[in-house]
Amino acid sequence: MLLDVTGRRVVVVGAGRVATRRVRGLVDAHADIVVIAPEVDDAVRLAGVTVHERPFAARDLDGAWLAVACTDDPGVNAAVSDAAAARRVFCVRADNAGEGSARTPAVARHGDVTIAVNGGDDPARTRALRDAISAALAAGDLPLRAHRRPAAGSVALVGGGPGDPELITVLGQRLVSDADVVVVDRLAPRQLLDALPDSVEVIDCGKSAHRHNLTQSEINDVLVDRALAGKRVVRLKGGDPFVFGRGGEEWLACLAAGVPVTVVPGISSALAAPALAGIPLTHRGLAADFTVVSGHLDPGRPADQGVDWPGLAVNAGTLVILMAMDRLHLIADALIEHGRPASTPAAVVHRAASEHQQVVRARLDGIAAAAREAGLSAPAVVVVGAVVDVLA
Numbered sequence: 001m002l003l004d005v006t007g008r009r010v011v012v013v014g015a016g017r018v019a020t021r022r023v024r025g026l027v028d029a030h031a032d033i034v035v036i037a038p039e040v041d042d043a044v045r046l047a048g049v050t051v052h053e054r055p056f057a058a059r060d061l062d063g064a065w066l067a068v069a070c071t072d073d074p075g076v077n078a079a080v081s082d083a084a085a086a087r088r089v090f091c092v093r094a095d096n097a098g099e100g101s102a103r104t105p106a107v108a109r110h111g112d113v114t115i116a117v118n119g120g121d122d123p124a125r126t127r128a129l130r131d132a133i134s135a136a137l138a139a140g141d142l143p144l145r146a147h148r149r150p151a152a153g154s155v156a157l158v159g160g161g162p163g164d165p166e167l168i169t170v171l172g173q174r175l176v177s178d179a180d181v182v183v184v185d186r187l188a189p190r191q192l193l194d195a196l197p198d199s200v201e202v203i204d205c206g207k208s209a210h211r212h213n214l215t216q217s218e219i220n221d222v223l224v225d226r227a228l229a230g231k232r233v234v235r236l237k238g239g240d241p242f243v244f245g246r247g248g249e250e251w252l253a254c255l256a257a258g259v260p261v262t263v264v265p266g267i268s269s270a271l272a273a274p275a276l277a278g279i280p281l282t283h284r285g286l287a288a289d290f291t292v293v294s295g296h297l298d299p300g301r302p303a304d305q306g307v308d309w310p311g312l313a314v315n316a317g318t319l320v321i322l323m324a325m326d327r328l329h330l331i332a333d334a335l336i337e338h339g340r341p342a343s344t345p346a347a348v349v350h351r352a353a354s355e356h357q358q359v360v361r362a363r364l365d366g367i368a369a370a371a372r373e374a375g376l377s378a379p380a381v382v383v384v385g386a387v388v389d390v391l392a
């Protein structure tokens with residue numbers, strides 16, 4: 001039982017085999033133990049245990065915190081349970097767990113972890129479950145890692161996923177809840193901020209695609225500044241921090257300032273947007289690889305200054321393009337010019353993982369016009385390849 005009985009009166013009625021076991025446990029828990037029974041086994045007479053060799057009387061429970069009825073007479077056990085209820089004292093019945101107001105669990109311990117099991121009052125099943133949990137604890141199959149707050153004066157670069165607050169990792173969510181300062185991007189799952197207490201400082205880095213409230217170097221400075229002031233800082237980013245997120249620059253800025261920094265991966269929009277549009281990036285027989293590129297530079301640049309569009313055009317794999325909406329027509333033209341068939345299926349996935357998600361499909365030579373007609377702008381992920389239509 002997960003009760004602190006240290007120095008608290010626990011009355012055990014009965015003094016046979018079951019009572020002896022219970023008394024041993026209560027001695028270990030440093031309870032103030034009183035045993036009442038007409039005949040008492042010597043095994044029960046332990047240090048710190050008061051023994052009364054007489055029948056139980058209701059007033060024996062005056063001042064008790066817990067009663068344990070373990071005689072072999074159901075009538076006596078019922079009387080203990082009734083007297084306990086009348087005094088608002090919890091009572092365990094050894095003969096009939098369901099009749100008591102408290103239950104003795106089967107217990108598994110591992111270091112400072114205690115697991116108490118009740119298997120629907122079926123003792124054999126309870127023990128089997130307890131043993132299985134014990135074995136799993138010993139084998140390291142259960143998450144025993146201590147949950148500790150991140151150190152004060154540190155920065156965590158947390159990938160928030162594509163936007164739906166449920167698509168952040170468990171660790172990312174926990175760090176956000178534990179943060180003193182959250183420095184947030186436009187495309188991060190901002191709904192998570194609603195749950196933060198007013199004491200948390202929220203710093204907004206950008207409200208629209210082309211207008212940033214803070215420059216990258218100002219962001220780096222604010223991360224370092226708050227961490228050096230002893231705060232737990234979370235840099236909450238859209239997708240994954242290390243995929244077109246400038247997380248690497250923030251990492252280096254922290255390192256240069258001697259600030260401890262960690263990264264929590266997130267589900268990149270490069271993966272989430274196609275998936276949520278029903279597009280598998282690889283599919284047996286259609287595509288065995290995919291390439292993620294940025295479309296924010298002019299595709300007319302030479303390959304050594306940007307993306308190798310001619311190379312990507314001849315590769316048959318799936319192409320995933322982020323930040324492509326301003327130059328989609330140029331990109332599609334470049335791919336076709338260098339060898340991708342104009343009929344290659346393509347899709348634009350706008351604001352994936354939000355209630356505003358929209359998907360437009362067209363041939364590669366028509367995708368830019370189709371997106372424009374549908375009014376789709378950034379943020380969007382473009383997918384090019386036969387996989388676009390495989391589940392459609």
Ligand code: SAH
Pocket residue numbers: 162163187237238239240241242243244245267268269270273321322323324349350351352353354378379380381
């Ligand atoms: N680190 C991010 C990418 C940041 S770059 C990640 O891993 O997802 C910003 C680009 O990501 C946008 O221009 C767009 O192409 C894409 N993007 C981010 N979130 C998106 C979303 N919810 N839906 C569609 N595209 C998204």
